[in-house]
Amino acid sequence: MLDILQARWRQGFRTVLLPVTQDAFPDRFRGRPIIDSTKCVDGCRACVDACPTGAITITAPAPATAPATATAPVSTSAPANRVTLDLGKCIFCPACVEACPTGAITYTRDHRLAARTRDDLRITNAEAPKIAALDAAMRKLLGRALRLRQVSAGGCNGCEAELVALGNVVFDMSRFGIQFVASPRHADGIVITGPVTHNMRQALIETYEATPAPRIVIAVGACAISQGAFASESGPVSGIPPEIPVDLFIPGCPPHPLTVLDGLLRMLGRNES
């Protein structure tokens, strides 16, 4: 017993105190990407072609002058392309950064990525996605005690492992009154990971239906949001069914535990803590 106490003393206090800044992450950490379209070269699609999940789209601006003829050089003074990066599809690999000839896309160490709507995940500049807290009634119900049931529906155990890590002494999600529970009957909402395989679709729907209303749904990771690396037209995955409306999207592959925690706390209107 004394040995255990001695070992406990040795371990010290290890919990991360919030809020954290970018300095909490190593230099190479790939957090929120930012785009500077003014650096784009006309006609360049290197990032679009390099992206493994089709997360980047470029819309050419409406031509300001008469269209250039086939032989005339493209005007360099034309307004820049509009580059859109879908954080819901992004798997945070370095492919686009490597492919870009002008450094127009870079990763920051900002871990805050979550959004309340799918559309808010599509970013075009250096701004973080917007996130609105739940309404006052839901905050009153869930703001101080949130119980969640996790459903892995084709998740590779990357997101799942990070959700488990939220319970350890470092991230200690339970200090905010948030816990995972064993039964959907005890839950205020579900957390979905994975691209939703055909073989898990029914179990996911039944778990959702078994969760008493009002309930919230949280999609964690690129797979749950967009099927990620497994998106394909004829594959055995189909994404979260439309009858399960998602209240919070947490991008990443997998998202860092602090990214998940940040999304949960801001949804609960508790980012001030």
Add this chain to the structure above:
Amino acid sequence: MSAASRGTVRVRNGGVVALGALPPLEPDEFRAVCGVALTAGGRLVALPAFALGTDDGRDVFAVIANDDESELTVTRTRLARGAGFDALTPEFPEAQAFERELFEDHGIIPVGHPWLKPLRQAHLKTDAAQHTFFSVDGDGIHEVAVGPVHAGVIEPGHFRFQCAGEDVLHLEIHLGYQHRGAERLLVLGSPARRIAVAESIAGDTAVGHALAYAHVIESLAGVRPPLAAQTIRGLALELERVANHVGDLGALANDVAFLPAAAWFGRLRGEFLNLLMALSGNRYGRGLVVTGGVRFGLPSDMRQAFTAKLAETEADLRATAETLFSSPSVSSRFEQTGVVSDATAEDLGLVGVVARASHVARDARRDHPIGIYRFVHIPLALAETGDVMARAVVRWIEVQRSLTFLREQIAELAEGPLRTPSTAADSFAPDSLAVALIEGWRGEIAHVAATNGSGDLRGYKVVDPSFHNWFGLAMALRDNAISDFPLCNKSFNLSYAGHDL
């Protein structure tokens, strides 16, 4: 590549078989050649079927490891849907899942297989005969069904226990819920997509599967990564091993309610993930491995920081492991729980930690060294009792040996280029088959890829160590109390996604 008996080719790990030198055998001859190789101490690594020709037929390959000789025997037959050969399973139980897969995915019939129940699509099939569960009848016999949605934050699978009171007579493990079509995407996807899929075969083994993928692609492309890259790959693979083993020790402590060690190991696991993040930008090492090398190196200031962090963490780990292994209440739960005999481990072809805990000496780092492991040897860790304690002890020994490897390799890390030009790995040798084995933290990861006459990638097979080992968990539960299932399950800690692909 060396010549062996007729209709077989022997290669080393990472080798390429020119398919012109390996004409298909008749099915019964194929079966006989496999039988001879398996009887002579061989071990089934993969049994893939690829559509390499222009018709609907399948080229079926058997990849059999000769661990003592560090060689892989490859043989081949050609079969149409509905055709088959005498099943290997009755004589070599290690083939059971491989032959079920052949039947399920390609309609090839292993004649005389005891039960061709589908591995991944069972609950979608309408054929009731394929859909049933093994059941036990008798007084006081009852059945417990668990899953696919479990109580914890864990991947889905269905477990069906046949019990007499508390005792488990039989456990049937019914998977497939995680099937995402990974192998199909590894053939059809762009190069950038393929490596992202490889990293997601099992997200806790992103480095291991990415390395196996990189090795088969590099073999087909004739590319060899620079030495510095091979060292960085080894560092990442061992960091992944340490992180997972430490996490498993914590999870085992948690399942016997020894919470101090559970909490401390849980934190210490994160320290190793954070080192992987410092190296690669991602806690699981994603984005590090590319075909032809690695993206990131370790400059000297990072080497110093890594060395200091490893020393500090190792001291905390030792104190925690001491606390765990010296606790009588832990020993009483770990010992003689979930025993897998060495004979069972051999028969089922178990791999990795689970095999070594049952005194089956196999480790691809030693038996089939590739990359840095050709130059640096990590001693194999063996235990004898085959119980939860043995699986915990093997993990702890492997953690210590990997830490030694990390310390030495970081100190000696050579400067130099980290990758070959990226375009070099995009054009493949035609009519070729490449095999790579990587000893991931769970055990042997095998990837097999094949090209057609035009050099197009036409077939890709992934064998996660879990594919071998799930049946071992079922055997471990026999004659154990059902209440020990979580502990036994944690001591195997197998991948659902890696099995279901």
